[in-house]
Amino acid sequence: MILALDIFEPYGFQFFRNGLVVATIAGALCGLLGVFVILRGMSYIGHGLSHAVFGGAAASAVMKVNYFLGAGIWGIVSGLLIARVARRRVIGADAAIGVVTTASFALGLALMNRYGQASKSIEAVLFGSVLGVKVVDIYAVASVALLGLAVVVLGYRKLLFSTFDRDVAQVSNVRVSLVEAVLLAMISLTILVTMRVIGTLLISALLVIPAASARMTTNSFSRMLWISPIIGAVTCFVGMNLSYHLDTSASATIILLDAFVFVVVYAIAGTRNRAKMSSLGHL
Amino acid sequence: MRQSILSDNESPLIACEHVSCTYGNSPVLHDVYLNINRREFVGIVGPSGSGKTTLLKAIIGSQPVAHGSITVQPELTIGYVPQIETVDWYFPVTVEEVIVMTRTKTKWWPRITIQERTAVREVLEKLGIADVAQRHIRELSGGQQQRVFLARAMFCQPDILVLDEPTAGVDVRTRHEILHLLADLHAEGLTILLTTHDLNGLAAHLPRLVCFNKTILADGSPREVLTSKVLEATYGAPMEVLEHGGMPIVIDHGRVAMRGEGK
Numbered sequence: 001m002i003l004a005l006d007i008f009e010p011y012g013f014q015f016f017r018n019g020l021v022v023a024t025i026a027g028a029l030c031g032l033l034g035v036f037v038i039l040r041g042m043s044y045i046g047h048g049l050s051h052a053v054f055g056g057a058a059a060s061a062v063m064k065v066n067y068f069l070g071a072g073i074w075g076i077v078s079g080l081l082i083a084r085v086a087r088r089r090v091i092g093a094d095a096a097i098g099v100v101t102t103a104s105f106a107l108g109l110a111l112m113n114r115y116g117q118a119s120k121s122i123e124a125v126l127f128g129s130v131l132g133v134k135v136v137d138i139y140a141v142a143s144v145a146l147l148g149l150a151v152v153v154l155g156y157r158k159l160l161f162s163t164f165d166r167d168v169a170q171v172s173n174v175r176v177s178l179v180e181a182v183l184l185a186m187i188s189l190t191i192l193v194t195m196r197v198i199g200t201l202l203i204s205a206l207l208v209i210p211a212a213s214a215r216m217t218t219n220s221f222s223r224m225l226w227i228s229p230i231i232g233a234v235t236c237f238v239g240m241n242l243s244y245h246l247d248t249s250a251s252a253t254i255i256l257l258d259a260f261v262f263v264v265v266y267a268i269a270g271t272r273n274r275a276k277m278s279s280l281g282h283l
Numbered sequence: 284m285r286q287s288i289l290s291d292n293e294s295p296l297i298a299c300e301h302v303s304c305t306y307g308n309s310p311v312l313h314d315v316y317l318n319i320n321r322r323e324f325v326g327i328v329g330p331s332g333s334g335k336t337t338l339l340k341a342i343i344g345s346q347p348v349a350h351g352s353i354t355v356q357p358e359l360t361i362g363y364v365p366q367i368e369t370v371d372w373y374f375p376v377t378v379e380e381v382i383v384m385t386r387t388k389t390k391w392w393p394r395i396t397i398q399e400r401t402a403v404r405e406v407l408e409k410l411g412i413a414d415v416a417q418r419h420i421r422e423l424s425g426g427q428q429q430r431v432f433l434a435r436a437m438f439c440q441p442d443i444l445v446l447d448e449p450t451a452g453v454d455v456r457t458r459h460e461i462l463h464l465l466a467d468l469h470a471e472g473l474t475i476l477l478t479t480h481d482l483n484g485l486a487a488h489l490p491r492l493v494c495f496n497k498t499i500l501a502d503g504s505p506r507e508v509l510t511s512k513v514l515e516a517t518y519g520a521p522m523e524v525l526e527h528g529g530m531p532i533v534i535d536h537g538r539v540a541m542r543g544e545g546k
Contacts, residue, residue, distance in 0.1 A: 153393065157383070157387045160376070161385065168365060170345050172363075219377070
């Protein structure tokens with residue numbers, strides 16, 4: 001049993017406090033962008049990009065290049081390659097993502113095997129490491145979160161319009177390709193700044209699960225934009241604490257917690273929706 | 284090349300000249316000449332796959348034109364109503380949100396203002412669905428769904444309304460309601476362009492019809508256009524045209540054969 005005193009025990013460590021702050025902000029940020037990821041059917045892009053950047057992170061660790069620079073360039077190149085491969089219509093975007101990102105990921109793994117001395121930071125990229133959190137990470141995640149918030153608030157209706165009805169938005173003078181580029185850039189930035197702390201696997205999960213749970217709680221887009229970041233932040237905060245006490249991986253604990261929230265919401269929403277839809281039977 | 288601007292008020296709202304579009308290597312539109320004038324009510328009829336939707340998309344500017352030009356009046360506002368089957372009805376938006384999202388210029392905080400709420404109410408009232416503003420879009424009947432997207436197109440006070448298959452997948456009563464609604468809007472001075480495959484239920488009631496299959500095969504009043512010869516050229520199947528109460532009625536060969544068997 002965990003005593004009241006034990007609950008605050010991890011807060012005595014600087015690394016834990018830093019990790020907790022970064023994870024919580026990352027949870028909120030991924031939750032916010034996740035709304036667009038799931039409504040646009042981009043889940044696989046988020047998943048793919050985070051795995052592609054892993055290759056870049058591994059390469060920059062081996063070549064001792066600055067992480068943000070190396071992984072950033074790698075991410076951009078992967079994105080361009082995906083766009084290039086997807087242009088062949090017989091292949092399709094999902095297969096293009098599959099080809100490019102798994103190759104990038106495999107390259108990362110191969111580098112990790114070959115140059116074992118760099119393996120520690122590469123593993124940190126894959127699974128995240130709260131021990132590795134530096135102050136610069138906090139600043140990086142916080143600035144991207146503020147930027148993401150600004151983009152969503154200021155571009156709210158353009159984002160909503162082009163997500164819901166791309167063709168008509170375009171006709172109504174919304175620059176749809178610009179909106180899409182901004183969203184993709186935000187997702188890439190998010191992956192870049194959170195990868196070292198929360199890891200490739202957790203990013204993929206955080207970009208999807210909180211937003212999916214939020215979707216089931218409401219039929220309103222604006223409310224979904226509140227609920228999803230809150231679920232993301234709370235599960236990250238609680239998950240970090242739990243992982244310390246249970247001595248489990250932070251990433252795994254947070255993903256399991258998010259999945260648990262999803263299952264609970266799924267069960268409740270299923271019952272509620274059936275009741276609601278049957279009351280609309282007259283339509 | 285694609286969209287130049289006309290300055291003369293008397294010239295057509297939209298003028299397509301020698302327009303061709305391709306999808307991959309196959310031509311979808313071929314050498315289309317079409318003028319839409321102010322206050323006209325035009326229906327484009329043709330079989331599925333004839334390129335009707337592509338022509339609409341070329342006109343509204345979301346489909347690139349391979350050859351020719353589409354000229355629109357300066358500052359023409361187009362209200363576009365897509366085929367309701369293409370709408371994602373599971374998307375988390377209420378009717379009010381759907382309509383307001385078209386007004387993309389907001390203050391820094393994108394809340395729906397009282398003025399916007401009133402304007403939405405007005406347009407919904409005009410279309411006879413004032414009570415659905417706060418409903419999720421999935422909680423609507425077929426006729427209401429069509430009206431919501433009509434309301435969205437009307438919200439920006441368009442010069443021309445462009446509708447893609449407004450009566451696809453709706454029942455007879457709803458089709459009547461939509462037809463009357465559009466006729467009222469036209470009577471108030473709105474220009475309307477629509478596509479339809481419904482010859483008897485919708486097309487025969489319109490003042491001007493364009494028979495279309497990759498290119499324009501006939502253009503005129505229903506009486507001029509709805510003939511066996513034109514329809515066979517458009518649909519590639521023999522069709523018979525009867526007259527009932529001064530209106531042409533199209534009977535396709537399949538239906539005649541079945542009726543013959545029943546006798």
